[in-house]
Amino acid sequence: MPVTQPTLLRLATAGSVDDGKSTLVGRLLHDSKSVLADQLDAVERVSRDRGLARADLALLTDGLRAEREQGITIDVAYRYFATADRSFILADCPGHVQYTRNTVTGASTADAVVLLVDARKGVLEQTRRHLAVAALLRVPHVIVAVNKIDLVGFDEDIYTQVASDLATVAFDLGLPDLVTVPVSALEGDNVVDRSARTDWYSGPSLLEVLETLPVADDPSHEEFRFPVQLTLRPQGAARDAAHREYRGYAGQIASGVVTVGDEVVVLPSGRRTTIAGIDTADGELTEAFAPRSVALRLAHDIDVARGDLIAAADHAPEPVRDLFATVCWLSQAPLSKHSRVLLKHTTCTTRAIVSAVDGVLDLDAVQIVPAQDLGLNDIGRLRIRTAEPIAAEPYARHRRTGAFLLIDAQSGQTLAAGMIGDPLAGEGEHADDWDI
Amino acid sequence: MNPITETIDDVGCGRLTLSHLDTLESESIHIFREVVAEFERPVLLFSGGKDSVVMLHLAAKAFWPGPVPFPLLHVDTGHNFPEVLAYRDRAVAEKGVRLEVVAVQDYVDDGRLAERTDGTRNPLQTQPLLDGIADHRFDAVFGGGRRDEEKARAKERIYSLRDEFGAWDPRNQRPELWNLYNGRHRPGEHVRVFPLSNWTELDVWRYIGREGIALPELYYAHQRDVFERDGMLLAVGPVSQPRATESVVTRQVRYRTVGDMSCTGAVESDAVTVQDVVIEVAATRLTERGATRADDRISEAAMEDRKKEGYF
Ligand SMILES: Nc1nc2c(ncn2[C@@H]2O[C@H](COP(=O)(O)OP(=O)(O)O)[C@@H](O)[C@H]2O)c(=O)[nH]1
Numbered sequence: 001m002p003v004t005q006p007t008l009l010r011l012a013t014a015g016s017v018d019d020g021k022s023t024l025v026g027r028l029l030h031d032s033k034s035v036l037a038d039q040l041d042a043v044e045r046v047s048r049d050r051g052l053a054r055a056d057l058a059l060l061t062d063g064l065r066a067e068r069e070q071g072i073t074i075d076v077a078y079r080y081f082a083t084a085d086r087s088f089i090l091a092d093c094p095g096h097v098q099y100t101r102n103t104v105t106g107a108s109t110a111d112a113v114v115l116l117v118d119a120r121k122g123v124l125e126q127t128r129r130h131l132a133v134a135a136l137l138r139v140p141h142v143i144v145a146v147n148k149i150d151l152v153g154f155d156e157d158i159y160t161q162v163a164s165d166l167a168t169v170a171f172d173l174g175l176p177d178l179v180t181v182p183v184s185a186l187e188g189d190n191v192v193d194r195s196a197r198t199d200w201y202s203g204p205s206l207l208e209v210l211e212t213l214p215v216a217d218d219p220s221h222e223e224f225r226f227p228v229q230l231t232l233r234p235q236g237a238a239r240d241a242a243h244r245e246y247r248g249y250a251g252q253i254a255s256g257v258v259t260v261g262d263e264v265v266v267l268p269s270g271r272r273t274t275i276a277g278i279d280t281a282d283g284e285l286t287e288a289f290a291p292r293s294v295a296l297r298l299a300h301d302i303d304v305a306r307g308d309l310i311a312a313a314d315h316a317p318e319p320v321r322d323l324f325a326t327v328c329w330l331s332q333a334p335l336s337k338h339s340r341v342l343l344k345h346t347t348c349t350t351r352a353i354v355s356a357v358d359g360v361l362d363l364d365a366v367q368i369v370p371a372q373d374l375g376l377n378d379i380g381r382l383r384i385r386t387a388e389p390i391a392a393e394p395y396a397r398h399r400r401t402g403a404f405l406l407i408d409a410q411s412g413q414t415l416a417a418g419m420i421g422d423p424l425a426g427e428g429e430h431a432d433d434w435d436i
Numbered sequence: 437m438n439p440i441t442e443t444i445d446d447v448g449c450g451r452l453t454l455s456h457l458d459t460l461e462s463e464s465i466h467i468f469r470e471v472v473a474e475f476e477r478p479v480l481l482f483s484g485g486k487d488s489v490v491m492l493h494l495a496a497k498a499f500w501p502g503p504v505p506f507p508l509l510h511v512d513t514g515h516n517f518p519e520v521l522a523y524r525d526r527a528v529a530e531k532g533v534r535l536e537v538v539a540v541q542d543y544v545d546d547g548r549l550a551e552r553t554d555g556t557r558n559p560l561q562t563q564p565l566l567d568g569i570a571d572h573r574f575d576a577v578f579g580g581g582r583r584d585e586e587k588a589r590a591k592e593r594i595y596s597l598r599d600e601f602g603a604w605d606p607r608n609q610r611p612e613l614w615n616l617y618n619g620r621h622r623p624g625e626h627v628r629v630f631p632l633s634n635w636t637e638l639d640v641w642r643y644i645g646r647e648g649i650a651l652p653e654l655y656y657a658h659q660r661d662v663f664e665r666d667g668m669l670l671a672v673g674p675v676s677q678p679r680a681t682e683s684v685v686t687r688q689v690r691y692r693t694v695g696d697m698s699c700t701g702a703v704e705s706d707a708v709t710v711q712d713v714v715i716e717v718a719a720t721r722l723t724e725r726g727a728t729r730a731d732d733r734i735s736e737a738a739m740e741d742r743k744k745e746g747y748f
Contacts, residue, residue: 005455075606077590078583080636087456089634101611108613218451229469234502239532243501250498252466252615257452281500289452293465293498306473330611344616347473403614412597412620417613 006082007215012091012106012139014130015116020147022058024116024185025079025092031192032207034081076102086211100377103133104328104417108403112141112213114206119152119182123165129363131166135173136326136361136379136423138399141213142170143179145206149198150184156200173366174424181206217255219289224256224264224312225401227346228304232295248279248295249304254346254400256312257289258296266302267309267391268319273300307348309391309401317401319389326361326395326423327406327416328379335374335382341415343386345404351387352406358382366424374416381422395419457643461494464631466615467594468498468578471629472505474619475576478629479569482508482535484524485694486651487580487632490640493649494631495578496531507534509574511565513557514541515675515696523652538568555675556699566602569626576619576627584636594633600624637692638717645710656713657690657705668701692717 015021028034044055079090091106107113113134117127134142144166152158163180170178181190182198183206189195192207204212232248258264262275277297278285288294296310304310311317329335335354343352358381359368374380395402402423406416454462471478480495482488495504510524528535540560543549549560569577583590593609595617610618619627632640644651662669662685663678669689670676675698678684689702690713707713 005457007453008456008459075591075609077587078634079590080584080634082636082638087636087639105611105613109615214451215453220452229466230473232499232502237503239501239503246501250469252462279500281497289454291459291462292454293462293469295500342620344618346616347470400614403616405613405616405618407618407620409620412618412622414610414613414618417611 006084006086008087008089009210009213009215010089010091010109010111011210012103012110012113013093013116014103014106014113014134016118016124016126016130019116019118020185021092021116023056024114024145024147024183024191025090026056026058027185027188027191028090028207029079029081031188032081032083076106083207083211088210100133100328100379101330103130104137104330107134107137107139108417110137110139111215112143112210113139114210115142115144116147116185117144117162117166119146119149119158119162122162123169125364127166128169128366131169131173131175132361132363132366135175136328136419138396138423140217141177141179142175143181143206143209145181145183145185147183147185149182149189150187154182154189154195154197156198159198159201179203179209181209219253219255219257222256222290223315223398224258224262224310225254225398226251226258226296226310227254227348227401228306228308228310229347230306231304248277248297249310250293250295251310251347252293253288253290255290255398257287258294259287263313264298264310265313265316266298266304267311267316268389269303269308270319271300271302272313273298273302275299307346307388309346309348311391317391317393319391321386321389322355323384323386323390323392323420324358324422325382325384325404325418325420326379327374327382327418329374329376329416331408331413331415332376334376335380335415336372340409342407342409343384343390343404343418344407345390345392346401348388348390349407350390351409353385354382354406355385356383382418384418392420394421395423396421396425457639457646460635460639461497461643463615463634464491464494465498467617467629467631468495470617471576471578471619472499475627477572477574478506478576478578479509479536479572479574480504480506480578481565481580482510482524482527483694484510484520484527484652485580486640486644486655487582489527489649489651490635490643491578491580491631492527492531492533493647504531504533506578507536509536509538509565509568509572509577511561511568512537512539512541513561513696514539514544515557515698517652517654517671517673517691517694517697519654520652520694523650536568536572538564540564554699556696558696558699562602569602574626575621576629578629578631580632581630582632582635582637582640583630592630592633594630595619596628596630597621598626598628602626604628638714641710641714641717645714652694654691654694657688657708659686660689660702661685662687662689662702669704670699670701671697673697 013021047055077092079092081088093102093106115130146159146162159182166180182201183190189197190205192205194205228249229251232250238244260275265272275296276299278288279295339354341352343350360371361379362369368381393401402420404418405414408415499505540557543564544551581589591606593612621627661672663682672684687704690705690707691702707716
């Protein structure tokens with residue numbers, strides 16, 4: 001029997017204003033006993049000061065002074081809660097200001113998105129847009145909490161209709177396995193414990209869903225990718241004499257599994273070698289998998305540096321200088337002002353030129369419409385030429401090695417979140433697209 | 437072969453899944469390595485407190501078999517627990533790193549800073565910290581802040597850009613996508629980096645237990661002369677003397693954080709070992725800051741205000 005140790009699941013929330021996101025997050029923190037006495041005291045005190053009859057759990061997620069004063073959420077906040085088997089990191093993304101920017105940020109690292117829908121309103125344009133962003137960022141799991149079920153009298157037909165509308169949208173977007181749960185964030189039904197008031201619903205509570213989702217893609221079904229962060233070559237400064245001659249390449253495994261003796265290729269040079277050793281400060285390993293940080297020793301003395309990618313020899317990407325990509329524009333200043341940029345892909349930063357704008361994604365229709373330019377929060381299709389070749393691969397298949405940032409060289413601002421190819425296209429459709 | 441290659445049967449489906457602590461450790465090591473690769477003059481803020489001790493431990497692992505490739509910086513309030521200072525010097529010698537110290541006392545002595553009426557020095561650390569960063573031209577500053585500590589911290593990025601005044605502008609933070617960190621900054625600016633962002637207090641303790649990391653003794657239960665003030669137990673010492681109305685008693689206590697001795701409270705505890713502490717923390721009903729920091733109780737936005745001014 002393998003040891004059971006707690007695992008880590010990263011979540012992002014999404015929802016329109018007033019759908020009950022703060023209440024739901026507060027309820028998850030409260031009912032999973034992640035709220036401590038002094039925090040709860042503060043919430044009860046403030047609720048009383050505001051003349052409320054009971055503690056407003058939404059206050060648990062209150063943040064900065066400006067947010068409290070204006071009653072809005074400005075920025076992504078990170079929350080932590082845990083059950084016996086799992087720890088959760090929740091990126092709490094505000095629903096209105098800078099919606100796309102924040103949700104893209106939260107979704108980029110998420111294993112699962114929890115989207116709120118108001119049972120009285122059903123699927124709105126906003127809902128489609130939230131789901132489209134989750135699909136675009138290839139978040140492995142999407143769970144929809146159909147909230148305020150108490151306000152529709154715990155009615156089965158209303159829930160079934162909303163759930164089936166959601167399934168249709170998810171199908172259009174190619175989102176696999178959409179899970180829906182009827183909840184009342186305010187009263188706690190089906191959030192942590194299953195509710196007797198929805199006896200027609202036989203599925204798990206929201207927390208039960210979150211506790212049993214697989215954390216991420218199984219590394220044993222992925223291709224091995226290892227972006228080199230730096231060379232460890234301590235020479236005279238080595239912590240012990242045995243390591244004076246040591247040379248290892250430090251990095252975090254981006255995907256897949258690596259085993260001593262595996263044949264690998266170093267990109268962009270294309271040199272082949274084998275893995276001579278997998279090291280950690282705790283000792284050598286025979287095998288390691290994503291997302292572990294290790295140092296790799298190679299059998300041959302070849303030139304390897306930061307920015308290189310070590311990949312499985314028989315499934316390696318082709319280094320390219322011309323990219324077809326989908327980006328979310330994050331800057332106030334439009335793209336036209338930034339056609340010369342820095343592109344950061346894994347550990348490699350190179351100069352780049354945006355050679356063409358192909359169009360903007362209409363998130364409502366999920367269609368590309370022609371455009372000359374990209375503005376804040378636009379999702380667009382670009383062609384980019386880089387100064388150095390990069391080991392690019394389609395984001396649809398490789399979330400880590402298919403992602404990049406565009407950065408303004410002068411101000412240092414992050415301009416765009418980039419995904420190579422068309423993340424919404426099914427797997428296999430991308431291959432021909434991208435040397436256009 | 438090493439026993440740490442654990443394959444976890446995640447939710448019973450036989451997948452390869454890293455444990456929660458291994459995932460956090462690997463994320464932190466990745467952050468340390470990114471900073472060392474992309475910045476010229478990183479430094480690690482080191483107080484001898486448990487978070488900074490865990491940071492140093494992770495840094496040593498990230499660059500093994502080489503040395504930790506940056507110095508440590510201690511902002512010394514002058515209100516130290518003696519056992520923490522002793523621990524600091526031992527840790528520095530053991531890891532073979534260079535330690536820089538900026539002392540609040542020097543600023544008080546020459547009048548650049550005035551002692552506060554309440555006598556606490558935590559808020560006085562900002563100026564020496566910023567001067568230390570500027571004087572040494574540090575461009576990346578590792579801090580032990582965790583997002584679970586406090587609501588302003590919950591919004592902090594892992595890489596947090598600071599202007600020449602060290603100020604944090606919560607409304608104008610760079611979006612942080614995937615694990616692609618953008619450390620570009622202009623001359624005079626620096627980046628605060630928080631490798632423990634995603635760790636909770638309990639994670640830190642579990643990790644200390646798993647790795648067998650030594651801490652200053654006062655983190656574990658011991659007998660100490662204390663007096664009660666504002667609902668907190670303060671140790672009797674040179675900078676924390678009881679007033680006439682406050683009576684001194686001997687209690688079995690431990691500290692959950694260590695800082696300015698005049699405003700850091702002890703908690704009554706029987707936790708003598710790491711395992712005891714893990715159980716206590718798991719069961720505890722007060723946040724770390726709420727239990728032990730007088731200065732964070734002053735206002736709901738105390739921490740936010742200090743951070744905007746360039747505090748840790
Ligand atoms: N009746 C009912 N009201 C709810 C529920 N969830 C949230 N609310 C109320 O809806 C309003 C908006 O909730 P809030 O959590 O602030 O929404 P947010 O803007 O999405 O964070 C508040 O008045 C909540 O009390 C629910 O499940 N049932």
